[in-house]
Amino acid sequence: MESWRDVTCPIQRTAMLFADVYIIMILRDLATGQKRFTELQQAGINPRILSQRLKMLTREGVISRTRFVEKPPRVEYALTPKGLALMPILDALKTFGEKYLPLDDNASSSSSS
């Protein structure tokens, strides 16, 4: 498919950039405050994918990368104002999921009769 810049529909433009489950996971985790690389990995994203997505999100201006010159080195990722503007999308995903994708609660139960 073409680049998002070649598309005029704002829905599709946004989707072409951010409709990716890894990106959404990262944004979700940053919604509660700045996070470090390792912390973001905990969500179950491998370092290669994570690095790649963080680069892209930084390039698009939705997250910031702050490098603290310490030992050991520390890097914090945080939402920018543009990134904050994506939060309504996550809210809508959440609302839908809670209502229409309820948990089956058959996960941890092994002793039910």
Add this chain to the structure above:
Amino acid sequence: MESWRDVTCPIQRTAMLFADVYIIMILRDLATGQKRFTELQQAGINPRILSQRLKMLTREGVISRTRFVEKPPRVEYALTPKGLALMPILDALKTFGEKYLPLDDNASSSSSS
């Protein structure tokens, strides 16, 4: 990555199902009323992909498929109530796109000085 059913976060569950640009394009087009297969193709989705996504969306209960026994055969796809519940997500995508992904307007202009 695992199945969306193995995930508890409602944001991620929804994203794992619907964070796909083709799905979003289809939902966008159905938002304005029921559409036929060929009409949906006009958005620039090839028949293989379109068929695949329509099947999945039907299986998940967000669209309905109505077959009219005519000659030539006619099939109409439409949003279900569950599909309508996805509209806030598209609204949020649209709002973001309009504000933060403005058109570069260098596409069709060739005679501006």
Add this chain to the structure above:
DNA sequence: CCGTATCCGAAGGGATACTG
């Protein structure tokens, strides 16, 4: 700690032709 490099199999998707 924060990534990057490499390997490699799996999946995705464009084009095209074809069938009920």
Add this chain to the structure above:
DNA sequence: CAGTATCCCTTCGGATACGG
């Protein structure tokens, strides 16, 4: 009209090991 089948190339991503 509404899809399905096939081909084949590209991309993606999981795992792992390593470098600054």
